[in-house]
Amino acid sequence: MTSPIANWSPENQERANKILATYPEKRSAIMPLLYLASLEHNHASNEAMCQVAELIGITPSQVRSVSTFYTMFKQEPVGKYLVSVCTSISCHLLGGNEVFDSVSDAAGVGHNQTTEDGQISVEHVECIGACGGAPAVQVNYELIEGVTPDKARALVEWLTQTTPAVVLADEMQQLFGGQRSFDWGPAEHAGAIAPVPAFGPYGSAGGDQ
Numbered sequence: 449m450t451s452p453i454a455n456w457s458p459e460n461q462e463r464a465n466k467i468l469a470t471y472p473e474k475r476s477a478i479m480p481l482l483y484l485a486s487l488e489h490n491h492a493s494n495e496a497m498c499q500v501a502e503l504i505g506i507t508p509s510q511v512r513s514v515s516t517f518y519t520m521f522k523q524e525p526v527g528k529y530l531v532s533v534c535t536s537i538s539c540h541l542l543g544g545n546e547v548f549d550s551v552s553d554a555a556g557v558g559h560n561q562t563t564e565d566g567q568i569s570v571e572h573v574e575c576i577g578a579c580g581g582a583p584a585v586q587v588n589y590e591l592i593e594g595v596t597p598d599k600a601r602a603l604v605e606w607l608t609q610t611t612p613a614v615v616l617a618d619e620m621q622q623l624f625g626g627q628r629s630f631d632w633g634p635a636e637h638a639g640a641i642a643p644v645p646a647f648g649p650y651g652s653a654g655g656d657q
């Protein structure tokens with residue numbers, strides 16, 4: 449029988465198999481597989497959800513019920529760089545809305561919108577767990593803390609002009625961040641190659657898979 453993910457890249461098929469092997473119950477792999485499917489399809493498309501359903505032996509509607517519950521599973525295509533600006537209370541008090549406005553202005557699109565060239569999507573999000581380093585921003589879920597409106601604008605310009613293949617939190621923190629909540633520790637070698645989380649084996653690049 450043909451695998452439901454036979455048209456995925458060999459690399460992602462291998463990742464999917466590794467993920468499946470991690471869970472005694474295949475259905476428990478639904479969330480990492482949805483990230484991986486999103487990497488393949490640019491979002492959690494209907495086809496992606498059907499593939500995951502077949503892979504783990506549940507119905508597409510059960511996959512959809514999980515996929516639509518969590519905002520990080522995107523139901524529509526998103527740009528190469530998803531810029532998420534936290535506007536919850538700690539970030540709000542320290543200028544999160546101004547940071548969002550600056551990102552939106554620099555990109556030329558609003559919340560949940562994507563630039564015409566498909567490069568940048570913008571969204572404001574609820575707390576991303578970096579309150580001590582507010583205002584916080586993520587690019588493809590890679591975190592930057594202590595962002596000012598000016599730095600936020602520079603971040604969007606940098607993404608637009610340099611189009612990095614991989615975005616790394618440490619690099620962006622150095623270029624566009626400010627006060628951090630605490631020392632992050634050893635430098636990361638893996639970053640995000642798409643708007644899905646970069647922690648392996650879910651789906652990104654760099655050195656630490």
Ligand code: FES
Nearest residue numbers: 534539575578579
């Ligand atoms: S309120 Fe923004 S990271 Fe928590």
